[in-house]
Structure formats: C-alpha cells, structure tokens
Amino acid sequence: MDAELIKDCVHCGFCLPTCPTYVLWGEEMDSPRGRIHLMDQHVQGTPLTPEMAGHFDACLGCMACVTACPSGVRYDRLIELTRAEVEREHVRQPQERAIRGIVFALFPYPRRLRLLKLPIRLGSRMKTFLTRVHPSLGAMAELTPPPARRVRLPRRVAARGPHRATVGLLTGCVQGEFFPGVNTATARVLAMEGCDVVIPKDQGCCGALSLHSGYDGRKFAKRVIAAFERAGVDTVVVNAAGCGAAMKEYAELLADEPEWAARAAAFKVRDLAEFLVELGPVAKRHPLELTVAYHDACHLAHAQGVRAQPRELLRGIPGLSIREVAESSICCGSAGTYNLFQPEPARELGDRKAARVRDTGADLLVSANPGCTLQITAAMRRAGEQPIPVAHTAQVLDASLLGRRVVA
Amino acid sequence: MIATLAQRLKAVLPDQAVITDPVRLRTYECDGLTYHRATPGVVVLPESAEEIAAVVRLCQEFQVPFVARGSGTGLSGGALPRSDGVLIVTSRMRRILDIDLPNRRAVVEPGVTNLAITEAVRDAGYYYAPDPSSQQICSIGGNVAENSGGAHCLKYGFTVNHVLALELVTPDGDIVELTELDDGYDLLGAFIGSEGTLGIATKITVRLSRAPETVTTLLAAFATIEGGGTAVSSIIGAGIVPAAIEMMDALAIEAAEAAVRCEYPAGAGAVLIVELDGPTAEVARQFAAVERICREAGSFEIRVAASAEERAAIWRGRKSAFAAVGRISPAYIVQDGVVPRTALPEVLAGIDRLQEEFGIRVANVFHAGDGNLHPLVLFDDAEPGQGERAETVSGRILDLCIEHGGSITGEHGVGVDKSRYMPRMFTDDDLATMQLVRCAFDPGYLSNPGKIFPTPRLCGEVPRVRKGPHPHEAELF
Numbered sequence: 001m002d003a004e005l006i007k008d009c010v011h012c013g014f015c016l017p018t019c020p021t022y023v024l025w026g027e028e029m030d031s032p033r034g035r036i037h038l039m040d041q042h043v044q045g046t047p048l049t050p051e052m053a054g055h056f057d058a059c060l061g062c063m064a065c066v067t068a069c070p071s072g073v074r075y076d077r078l079i080e081l082t083r084a085e086v087e088r089e090h091v092r093q094p095q096e097r098a099i100r101g102i103v104f105a106l107f108p109y110p111r112r113l114r115l116l117k118l119p120i121r122l123g124s125r126m127k128t129f130l131t132r133v134h135p136s137l138g139a140m141a142e143l144t145p146p147p148a149r150r151v152r153l154p155r156r157v158a159a160r161g162p163h164r165a166t167v168g169l170l171t172g173c174v175q176g177e178f179f180p181g182v183n184t185a186t187a188r189v190l191a192m193e194g195c196d197v198v199i200p201k202d203q204g205c206c207g208a209l210s211l212h213s214g215y216d217g218r219k220f221a222k223r224v225i226a227a228f229e230r231a232g233v234d235t236v237v238v239n240a241a242g243c244g245a246a247m248k249e250y251a252e253l254l255a256d257e258p259e260w261a262a263r264a265a266a267f268k269v270r271d272l273a274e275f276l277v278e279l280g281p282v283a284k285r286h287p288l289e290l291t292v293a294y295h296d297a298c299h300l301a302h303a304q305g306v307r308a309q310p311r312e313l314l315r316g317i318p319g320l321s322i323r324e325v326a327e328s329s330i331c332c333g334s335a336g337t338y339n340l341f342q343p344e345p346a347r348e349l350g351d352r353k354a355a356r357v358r359d360t361g362a363d364l365l366v367s368a369n370p371g372c373t374l375q376i377t378a379a380m381r382r383a384g385e386q387p388i389p390v391a392h393t394a395q396v397l398d399a400s401l402l403g404r405r406v407v408a
Numbered sequence: 409m410i411a412t413l414a415q416r417l418k419a420v421l422p423d424q425a426v427i428t429d430p431v432r433l434r435t436y437e438c439d440g441l442t443y444h445r446a447t448p449g450v451v452v453l454p455e456s457a458e459e460i461a462a463v464v465r466l467c468q469e470f471q472v473p474f475v476a477r478g479s480g481t482g483l484s485g486g487a488l489p490r491s492d493g494v495l496i497v498t499s500r501m502r503r504i505l506d507i508d509l510p511n512r513r514a515v516v517e518p519g520v521t522n523l524a525i526t527e528a529v530r531d532a533g534y535y536y537a538p539d540p541s542s543q544q545i546c547s548i549g550g551n552v553a554e555n556s557g558g559a560h561c562l563k564y565g566f567t568v569n570h571v572l573a574l575e576l577v578t579p580d581g582d583i584v585e586l587t588e589l590d591d592g593y594d595l596l597g598a599f600i601g602s603e604g605t606l607g608i609a610t611k612i613t614v615r616l617s618r619a620p621e622t623v624t625t626l627l628a629a630f631a632t633i634e635g636g637g638t639a640v641s642s643i644i645g646a647g648i649v650p651a652a653i654e655m656m657d658a659l660a661i662e663a664a665e666a667a668v669r670c671e672y673p674a675g676a677g678a679v680l681i682v683e684l685d686g687p688t689a690e691v692a693r694q695f696a697a698v699e700r701i702c703r704e705a706g707s708f709e710i711r712v713a714a715s716a717e718e719r720a721a722i723w724r725g726r727k728s729a730f731a732a733v734g735r736i737s738p739a740y741i742v743q744d745g746v747v748p749r750t751a752l753p754e755v756l757a758g759i760d761r762l763q764e765e766f767g768i769r770v771a772n773v774f775h776a777g778d779g780n781l782h783p784l785v786l787f788d789d790a791e792p793g794q795g796e797r798a799e800t801v802s803g804r805i806l807d808l809c810i811e812h813g814g815s816i817t818g819e820h821g822v823g824v825d826k827s828r829y830m831p832r833m834f835t836d837d838d839l840a841t842m843q844l845v846r847c848a849f850d851p852g853y854l855s856n857p858g859k860i861f862p863t864p865r866l867c868g869e870v871p872r873v874r875k876g877p878h879p880h881e882a883e884l885f
Binding site: 007008009010011012013014016017022025026027028029034037038041046049051052055069070071072 | 427429431432434435436437438439440442453479480481497499500502519521542544545546666667668728730731732734735738740
C-alpha cells in the first residue's frame, strides 16, 4: 500500500454521489472516501478485518470517483494495490474460494470458455437450483447469452482503398466468445477506413480480469505485448473497454522489470472509438434511421476518459439520433467479475440502469463493453420485458458503412 | 453504557442501520474538516423522522449526546462526532417527497443533495437557488444546519431565505413543524443556522426559483488583485447586483489549473467571475457596464461564456478550488471570514504581510460581492512546526476580519473549529443570551454539544425543574 497516494485525499466528499455503492446504501465505508479511510487505517496498523475486506470487495472499480475527484487521488491505483493486499491477507470462505477459482481458471482462457459455453447454457435452465448452491453460479447462468455462431477471424484483413495505418486487433475473451460479431464488425470498419488489420492468433487474455481483482496479471501482459510486437503493428486497437483500460496501464504494471517496462512503454493502445476519431473518417456513411441510447462503460468513460469520441462517431451517421441515459456516470453493475462475486448489489444496479435505458425510449442501446451488454440485457430480461437490442459502436458503424441494417 | 444503548437502538432500528464495528465507526471520525477527529460511540442510519425521534428519545433516556451528520462535507467540524455519543447520519433519507410547481416549492428529506433538487426541476424551468461549491454532494439538512450560502447568495440570499417550512425532531424527541407563517417568535429563522444544536431537521420545504431568462458569465483577468478589487467596488457602486462576483488570486488559479485545467488567462494575478442574470434586456445593459468597469479597472483579458458548457468551464475552476489546492500543497486550512467590501484591499494586504511574517503561503478565493473571504492556508504537515504556524496565520486572518468590522464566518459555520473565536466577536452578555435560546430548545445540553459556544452554559441556571444530577454534582461523583 502506498501511504503517499492515500494522503492525496482531502476528504471533501465530491466522490460520494458518483459511487454506485454509496448511491445504493448511503454508508460512508462503502464510498470511495470511506474506503480510502479504511486503507489508511490499515496502513496505520489496523489489521485487515473481514468487515474491511467486505467493503473493498464491494467496490466495483468503476472509477467514477477518479473522474469526480478534484484533488487527483489515484483511487484506481489504490484499489488495485488494496485488492492485492486483500488476496494476500484475507482468508476467504471455502465456497467463495471455489467460485473465484472457477472464474479465474475459466474466463481469461478463450478455449476453456468455449468448451464450457454449452454446460453454462444448459445451466441457465437450472438457474434456481444453481442460485441455491451459490448465488454466483446463479448469476453466471443468468448472464450467459444464447450461443453465438463461432466466427474464425482471418490473420490479416487488408485495407480497402489507400492504406492509412497498420493496426493490431485484440479479440478479447468474453468479447470473442460471446460477441464474435463485434470483432468481425471492428475488423471490417477498420479495413474500410483504410487500415491493415492484423489479428495474431496467440494473443491470449489481456489480464484485465485478474488485474482488476487483485491477482497478478503480468504474465498475461507480457504475452500480449510479445504477440503484437511480432505482428509489427503501429497501434493495438481494442473494442472492449475493460481490456483497453488494463492495457493502457501495462507500463505501470511492468515498471519493476526494466526490459519489459521499456517494451510496455512502446506498446501503443487505443480504444476503437478513440482511434477512429484520431484517424478521421474517410469511408462513406449510409443513413441509419435509428434512435439510439449510448451507454458509457465505466472503463471507457472513467478509466480511459473516452466519452466524446463514440458520440462523435455516432453523430456522424446520417439519420441516427442519440439520446442520453440519465445517471450515465453510474455503473451498470457488471464491472468485470463483480456481477459474479457480488450478485446482489450488481442486480440492483443492473435494474436501475435498465430502467434508465428504458426511459430513453430508444430503439437500440449502444454499449462498448461486453460485460455491460450482458449485464443490461439480463436486467431487462429479469424485468420480464423484451430487452431492447444492444449493439457495439463498431456494429452500428459497420452497418452504416456497409449500408445494411444493424445486426445486434 | 454505549453498548447497552446500541442494543436498545437495534430494537428501534433495523440491525444494519446501527454501526458498532470499530473499523467502520472510524470512517465517520471527521467531516470535511479533517483537523478535528473523534470516533463516534455508535452510528445510526435512520430512514424516517420517527426513527430519528426514537433514537433521540433513547439518547435522552441514557443522557448521551447526539450529533447529526448529512454528507459529511462541512468545513467547521459541525458534524464532529462524540466518542461518548450517537452520530445520527441522514444519508439514507434522500427522497424528494413532493414537487409543487404551481406553488414553487418542494418537500425533501434531509439527506437529499442540494443539486438533486435543481436536477429534479430543471427541465420545468426552475432551480433551487443557494449553491455551495459542494452542491453536488452536500445535503440539504446540512445546509439548513449551517445556513449555507454559495456563490449566488449575493443576489439571492442564503438557505434561510429559501426554506419555507421544516419538520424537525426536537432534542426531547418530539416531531414538530415550523413554518414561516407561524405566529410569534421566528422559530424557523432561529433553527436555520443553529448547527444542529436545536434539533434535527427531518423534512424540508424549499422555495423553487424560476430559472432566469438570460444568464451571462464573464471572466475578467487582472494583473493584480487590487485591480480586481477596484472592479468589484465599482460594479456594486454602479448599482448593479450581479448573481455572483467571485475572485481568485494567482495561487488559487494555479491550483485550479492543476486540478481541472480551467485554462484561465495566463499571467493573471487575479481573475474575477461575474455572472449576471434576469430579463434579457436588463442583463444586456448591465453586461455592457460591467465590461466597461472591468476594462477601466485594468482587466487585460475578458472572456464571455457563449454556451452553458463554456459557463460550466468557467465555474469549474472556481467550484473545485478548495479541493484543488490539494494538488499544490500537502495540507491546508480553509478559512471563512467576512469583511466589509470597502475593507477588502486592506485585509488582503494584511494577509500578504502575514504570509511573509510566518513563511506560509495563502491562496485566496472569495465571494467578492459580499466580502466573504476563503483564504486557503497552505502547509506541509510533514514539516515540524508548519501546522502550528498555519493555525496561527489562519487565526490572525480572523482577527483582521474582526478588526475591520467583519465576522469570523460567512457560511461555513462556527462548529468546533471557531468556537474559540466567538469571544473575540461577541461580549459575554451576547454569548449568554444566545445560550439561553439554546437552553430553551435543549435543556439537557445533548444536541451537538461542544459546538458554537466556547464554554457550555449550564442550563440549570435557568429556573426550571431539573432532571438528574446537577452537572457540577455529576462531576463530583
């Protein structure tokens, strides 16, 4: 733990209204200011009690507080260090350990995830039974979408028209397995905007899931860096907010290993929307007569500061109008593995978000993170209504560039 | 005794609304002023007036002090807990109960944030006028306790001018209502700003104001703070009452720049933010006058917000200034004093002298229109002696304010932090009279004791039937 980072907090409370758990429970110790106070107590010598660990576990890591903080407190760094401390010092209940074991042995490995898609899907019929065994298993069953047809992406997609850049594409774990259509749309959009797209086969998981939960993600990071170095690309483009946020922090993660620190520093990562706006549009946009609501994924809006770019891209599509979702800065409750480990608050936040999305009256929800998409769709299903279709920014752009309907 | 009380509290509140775990309790040890800390004996999170009344009655039964807290953003330690008492936190009472646009009023629970009221009625063309810089998080209950102001109180007044009625729990545990229509003493006026010493507000009826037809915001940069000061006096002297006139000095600008990249004009020794609102024709006329006055006073750059976003950008620097100072200094004290507008230049020069004498930096942010200063006294708590010197400078600034006919607080309240300065401003008779009012509400001296007054007056001195031992007697045994 870093006592210096803790001292940056002046206890002003500006973070409170942006914190999802404070919004839910109104308790100081479940606010960023309260959690920093708990960290301080621990640094000052108070042992890490189960109560303390509970409040850290309850943090979604959405980073809305980082956006709100006028004093520049690095809460992102603080909670990451704290989670690692919790994993070292706090002994979890056997059941909880087992669930965590399953998730971390499964999600960061696309091949295992693929093998298990069917059993999880079957499990959705046994949701009530699984919830009784453990709420996390129930949540897993509830979140899983219907199986998508597997798509094999080529190793390389050549630019259409004059060549403007060579980029790598991160395919991701959950994104690749549950939303393969997003990756194909991303590759097409990039190619139509004049990019050679390289998709290394051996890229693996970016490590976000582990990193954001206090586990060591360095081996994942190194593998990703090496894979894209071999691919010889200028920039790695990422279409999953959580992955992009983690990858932008590789240099900090590997700072203690000189050789890797240098390689990580040279590793250029951009979110898809960020990259496309920097590049500037050349491909023709066909009209889409649609009213969409844009959902700010926390790891895009708060962790990466990418808010204007996706909206700008959507506004560039003729005929399309955008509606804002009320309370857009409050997390939907997905937050990486949060909806698996903390199913109850996650469900409350999901219901809250689904209601706000519904209030917009939009035909389509645009979300740039697979976790959010799963979470909001599950919440709408739970409310017993026909979920409004959810598409990634890439899929909407892809439809406009091709002159087709959006396939969500 | 606290343990027994906690058990009894669990009988009147849900289990999870009573906090007794020591680690959790400590997160409530201070409010926005971290200089004073005390771990509360027990924390309760009630959800209704009835629950608060039940808690207060138990406190009376056990003769244990209680302190109310909203969002914990106060800057005078008004919500500093008692380790031998109960901290009553209203953060779960955040429902807007009624919005009555035809009568321009809303009824809200005390934990509702100041900004939430405006957000609920903005689309209909209304807003809630008082706007403390912490408006996105400070609670309306806390605003009532502190009679909070904000940048726009120059034209629109403080919380007391915008609260029409209150439901409150008295220190005896009764639920009563006070309204502006009540006959007799202005009890509503007495309660607002009483810093939690007369009871706890549980339902607040606020006035909703019509959003002005036009709002114009101007940012004028001056080479020196004197130039800005001259402009302020001339604007008010010309008979113009802007919605707000705010000034920041070079150090405050530097902090805001580091925090929110507000991009105020480079090289400015001071910036003035002037906001005019009202009917379009009136604003246009006043705006021309303000612009001319600023230029005549030596402003080298004037920016006018052309959109709501640009206005927000100008205000962002000002509203984040307090916390932003955390970027340029490891620790700081936020001071709050008032001086007559005409004395501004002299007082600022006095603050400059104090900086030199003690080797302590002071950043100045203030509501220049009504002479409400917020000097931020910067120090490094890792350096021995600096904290004490900063304390001295901070106190001397208040002396300056009093010498020039001002006051020790404009809007942050007295709390625990400034109670010791009260005798500098008031005579013994003044203070005794104030305490008599307090005793009438809280004869047992249990409602937020230790705040406002430097030494408690013993209510037993007022002729009345006394319950329990005389306080002196209690000390003997």
